[in-house]
Amino acid sequence: MTITTNSLFKLDYGSKIEREIAKLIAAFEDIKFDTGRYSQRWLAIKLLEADADILTRVQDMQNGEQVIALAKQGAEHVQSMLGDDIDLLTADRRYGYINGIVRQSLHRPLVDRLTLTDRIDDIVTHKWLGLPFFFAVMYVVFRLVIDVSSPFLDWTDAVINGPIANLFRFLLDLTSAPAWTRSLIIDGVVAGVGGVLVFVPGLLILYFFLALLEDSGYMSRAAFVMDRFMRVVGLHGKSFIPMILGFGCAVPAIYATRTIASRRDRVLTALLVPLMSCSARLPVYVVFGLAFFGARAGTVIWAMYALGIVVAMLAGMVFTKTILKPDATSAFVLELPPYRQPALKSVLIHMWENTSEFVRKAGTTILYASLVMWLLLNLPWGVTEQRDSYFGKVSGAIAPVFAPLGFGNWETGGALVTGFMAKEIVVSTMSQIYLGGEEAQVVESTTLGEDLIGIGQGFVEATVSSGKILLSIIPGVNLADEESTSEDTALSLALRDRFTPLSATAFLVFVLLYVPCVATLGAIKHEFGTSWAVTSAVYQTGVAWIVALIVYQGGFLLGLG
Amino acid sequence: MGWDDVMLTQLVKLLEDKENGLSLSEISREMKAQPSAILSMIDLLVKKGRILEIGPDNKCCATCGIQSECNLLAARRKRYVVVV
Numbered sequence: 001m002t003i004t005t006n007s008l009f010k011l012d013y014g015s016k017i018e019r020e021i022a023k024l025i026a027a028f029e030d031i032k033f034d035t036g037r038y039s040q041r042w043l044a045i046k047l048l049e050a051d052a053d054i055l056t057r058v059q060d061m062q063n064g065e066q067v068i069a070l071a072k073q074g075a076e077h078v079q080s081m082l083g084d085d086i087d088l089l090t091a092d093r094r095y096g097y098i099n100g101i102v103r104q105s106l107h108r109p110l111v112d113r114l115t116l117t118d119r120i121d122d123i124v125t126h127k128w129l130g131l132p133f134f135f136a137v138m139y140v141v142f143r144l145v146i147d148v149s150s151p152f153l154d155w156t157d158a159v160i161n162g163p164i165a166n167l168f169r170f171l172l173d174l175t176s177a178p179a180w181t182r183s184l185i186i187d188g189v190v191a192g193v194g195g196v197l198v199f200v201p202g203l204l205i206l207y208f209f210l211a212l213l214e215d216s217g218y219m220s221r222a223a224f225v226m227d228r229f230m231r232v233v234g235l236h237g238k239s240f241i242p243m244i245l246g247f248g249c250a251v252p253a254i255y256a257t258r259t260i261a262s263r264r265d266r267v268l269t270a271l272l273v274p275l276m277s278c279s280a281r282l283p284v285y286v287v288f289g290l291a292f293f294g295a296r297a298g299t300v301i302w303a304m305y306a307l308g309i310v311v312a313m314l315a316g317m318v319f320t321k322t323i324l325k326p327d328a329t330s331a332f333v334l335e336l337p338p339y340r341q342p343a344l345k346s347v348l349i350h351m352w353e354n355t356s357e358f359v360r361k362a363g364t365t366i367l368y369a370s371l372v373m374w375l376l377l378n379l380p381w382g383v384t385e386q387r388d389s390y391f392g393k394v395s396g397a398i399a400p401v402f403a404p405l406g407f408g409n410w411e412t413g414g415a416l417v418t419g420f421m422a423k424e425i426v427v428s429t430m431s432q433i434y435l436g437g438e439e440a441q442v443v444e445s446t447t448l449g450e451d452l453i454g455i456g457q458g459f460v461e462a463t464v465s466s467g468k469i470l471l472s473i474i475p476g477v478n479l480a481d482e483e484s485t486s487e488d489t490a491l492s493l494a495l496r497d498r499f500t501p502l503s504a505t506a507f508l509v510f511v512l513l514y515v516p517c518v519a520t521l522g523a524i525k526h527e528f529g530t531s532w533a534v535t536s537a538v539y540q541t542g543v544a545w546i547v548a549l550i551v552y553q554g555g556f557l558l559g560l561g
Numbered sequence: 562m563g564w565d566d567v568m569l570t571q572l573v574k575l576l577e578d579k580e581n582g583l584s585l586s587e588i589s590r591e592m593k594a595q596p597s598a599i600l601s602m603i604d605l606l607v608k609k610g611r612i613l614e615i616g617p618d619n620k621c622c623a624t625c626g627i628q629s630e631c632n633l634l635a636a637r638r639k640r641y642v643v644v645v
Contacts, residue, residue, distance in 0.1 A: 085609065087609075088569060088605070088606075088609055091569060091602075091605055092567045092568060092569040092570055093567070095568035095569060096567050098598075099568055099598075102598075
């Protein structure tokens with residue numbers, strides 16, 4: 001590209017400044033000052049503006065001192081006449097000239113999005129309104145997740161325990177499989193893996209809303225709002241970003257702490273991240289929420305998420321005052337992008353990536369855990385009562401630890417131990433224990449065609465029910481009739497015999513807070529070493545036990561038991 | 562508006578009338594120019610000591626209250642007032 005200059009062009013700086021420029025150029029000639037590679041006019045302007053770089057260069061030139069003195073006189077003369085620094089006056093003229101050219105040559109509307117962003121931010125990042133708004137958003141999201149997904153959860157439950165289980169039974173009959181193989185497939189794999197896969201619709205909807213919040217730009221505002229509270233625990237808003245990621249899965253959230261400069265801040269953030277309720281805990285909340293709290297399930301689940309944040313704040317304060325005293329706070333620069341309409345493609349990708357990871361885990365970790373669980377529930381070989389199995393005996397031995405918390409039975413103790421592998425396994429273990437022995441049930445015989453029609457009809461009904469529930473969110477619209485409310489899953493029914501609403505709440509609190517899953521501990525060990533991984537496991541389990549005890553015993557004293 | 566508009570003077574005059582100052586986006590709207598163009602003018606005027614950067618409520622930032630160390634202020638709602 002060739003750059004051409006129009007030698008005839010001369011920006012007019014106004015008569016008074018132009019006169020000083022002309023005087024200085026004349027002086028260059030008079031005192032035989034060679035401007036070298038600089039044009040006389042450009043150098044005169046720069047000298048009048050007292051440009052530091054040019055002054056240094058000119059000082060070294062012949063007669064440079066004299067020229068600088070003359071320029072200084074000229075600049076002072078202009079200032080006395082115009083009442084302002086000459087560099088501001090010349091800049092003013094240049095900006096004005098540029099502005100004129102832009103106006104004449106470019107027509108574009110001002111971006112109103114900035115205005116809208118400012119207006120929204122005035123509310124959502126407000127000193128006092130910001131935090132309630134954040135919690136209100138989370139509340140609405142979790143109500144929507146539960147209410148809208150519940151018809152689909154029922155549908156998935158019916159499909160897995162109906163047509164899919166029937167298909168396995170048919171194949172097992174076809175191959176004349178022995179009784180133990182039937183038990184392994186139906187009681188182990190279908191009950192265990194199927195018990196977790198039931199929650200895929202709920203996760204899809206959760207990730208849909210999280211993607212909406214992220215892509216719209218609200219998540220950065222949430223970090224901004226939380227910055228104030230993070231400072232209470234000696235951290236800043238940057239630490240809240242891994243915590244928000246922790247709502248999805250704690251493992252990437254732990255690795256996301258790498259963006260924090262200070263090691264102390266990274267360690268503290270990693271210790272607090274597992275207290276954010278990850279999506280693996282959602283199946284546990286949903287099962288218990290629907291079984292014990294009905295229409296208030298969404299509120300209970302929201303309360304779990306809020307409790308996780310509150311406990312994280314308190315734990316942070318304790319760490320800050322004890323083993324992780326604050327060092328110099330590093331800078332936190334947060335970009336608040338303008339609000340945008342989320343792109344459907346991006347939202348769908350987000351939903352797919354996260355949910356497929358959950359399904360993949362169901363096909364690997366949860367499948368293996370279900371097989372091991374089935375084996376432990378059936379050893380020593382020929383055991384008739386699950387309580388007498390190896391698993392039952394070990395679980396029975398640790399169950400008394402949970403007795404003060406209201407769930408001191410061996411089934412729950414065992415489910416919590418297996419939940420260490422992955423939190424979803426709490427549900428799959430309970431499914432295996434409570435729904436095992438399903439072979440004894442009378443299974444209605446259906447044809448493949450009937451099953452497929454049933455699946456299709458069920459899906460349409462679930463879609464219609466969810467649509468009605470979604471529309472009922474609009475004030476004044478109530479399309480969700482009583483019939484469309486969620487049906488109980490088989491597991492929910494079984495749990496009602498073993499828990500009360502109070503002990504169920506204490507159990508949910510314990511699941512929320514107790515030892516992070518093995519993958520999360522692995523990530524903490526990888527990033528910070530074994531001692532911090534052990535610290536995380538021990539302190540979280542201790543905190544979980546204490547808080548669950550307070551919930552159960554406190555509730556009991558208040559007559560809620 | 563012609564090519565010889567005096568933008569800096571216009572900007573200072575605009576701020577003189579606003580007791581609580583204006584944010585970049587507000588200045589940009591008032592002057593009908595893109596924020597990126599306004600920002601370099603603001604930088605020059607701040608450097609020359611003609612205008613001052615302040616927090617959103619004239620005193621402090623909405624979060625920590627420590628204006629001198631406030632990094633968030635750089636990201637949002639910085640306002641500008643004329644130095645009297």
